[in-house]
Amino acid sequence: MKLHRNLVFATIDSLDLIFNQKKQADKVLKGTIKRDKRWGARDRGFIAETTYDIVRWKRLYAEIAEVKEPFDRPNLFRLFTVWATLNGIKLPDWKQLEDTPVRRIKGKFDELSKIRKYRESIPDWMDELGEKELGKRWDGEIAALNQLAAVVLRVNPLKATLQQVKDHLADLEIETEPISGVPHALQLKERANVFTSEAFKNGWFEVQDASSQLVAQLLDPKPGMRVIDACAGAGGKSLHIASLMENKGQVISLDIYENKLNELKRRAKRNGAFNIETRLIDSTKVIKKLIEKADKVLIDAPCSGLGVLKRNPDTKWKAQSDFLEKVKATQAELLDSYSRMVKPGGDLVYATCSILPSENDKQVKAFLKREAGKDFTLTKDKKVWPSESGYDGFYMALLKKKEAE
Helix, strand or coil, X not given: CCCCHHHHHHHHHHHHHHHHCCCCHHHHHHHHCCCCCCCCHHHHXXXXXXXXXXXXXXXXXXXXXXXXXCCCHHHHHHHHHHHHHHCCXXXXXXXXXXXXXXXXXXXXXXXXXXXXXXXCCCCHHHHHHHHHHHCCHHHHHHHHHCCXXXXXXXXXXXXXXXXXXXXXXXXXXXXXXXXXXXXXXXXXXXXXXXXXXXXHHCCCEEEXXXXXHHXXXXXXXXXXXXXXXXXXXXXXXXXXXXXXXXXXXXXXXXXXCHHHHHHHHHHHHHHCCCCEEEEXXXXXXXXXXXXXXXXXXXXXXXXXXXXXXXXXXXXXXXXXXXXXXXXXXXXXHHHHHHHHHEEEEEEEEEEEXXXXXXXXXXXXXXXXXXXXXXXXXXXXXXXXXXXHHCCCCEEEEEEEECCCC
């Protein structure tokens, strides 16, 4: 691979914004790759993949390069030289890449690979927490979470069939394959930009990981029901629910962030999902009005995000150890408050994109013991392990509320 100066410099600029100015990696890259109209798909791919790689392996690379944060520009170039050396790329004789100790880099890599927190490039607290909660399982899970995430589409049955989307993308030379057990999913055989396709613009599909698609499947909404997505965000799961309901009935999408709900409205229009109503949670009245009004409620709870490190590697460096305690308290509050919206005889699904028992099955067990959970029983739950599935780590539990007496 021949390195191009403008692409390498764009990568360094992106890393500066992510590491030193604490900007979100995906937003930074959206901006960077629009910078030069002459860049083709391969150029943009190089910037995005290299930046994500260096973000993912920051701790390991910084240790090898012997640099500490905040990284000045020469330090960022040192991280880049570690990445290039370990990927077998011949370095050009640019001033910024002078005196790269290639042999020492490889030697230090071998040495540090024996220590998990460096090998998997994670903060000490995260390594300790993972081992404490998952024991021996942590080794395999954190290794799986450092793999590049697959691109998975969720076909929107309101607009197209799986075969139509498959054929349309094949015409664009984008090959896809179905995923067993996930009926609306198609996985890309190679990474490609699907957002410029007519099929995407016409609402034929969304990009949504296979594990995430299992949540609405477990909720199993039926046409004509009233279903509440209580932490809807930008609405990936609300859109999935609406499509499973064939646009019949009502999906009420709640969130505390108006900008996310506005994004959901935009996506719903493109998806042809007309049975979604968004409501901003700006006071306790919003929930009170909906007490015992829903056939089914989904609580896709805020969590540590440990299950989605594949696609959000910068989370490793943004999250703090005390954050987990706060998020667990929020999860318990949401379960107590939002579960009241379920009608007698109705269903509640609690889901997280975490692999930690303290956020998952332990959270559900504690809820069932509290006053708020006394009318619920656990029907079934599912743990999706990245090491087994190859997709994001997820947890989902289906709870049944007893019928009125």
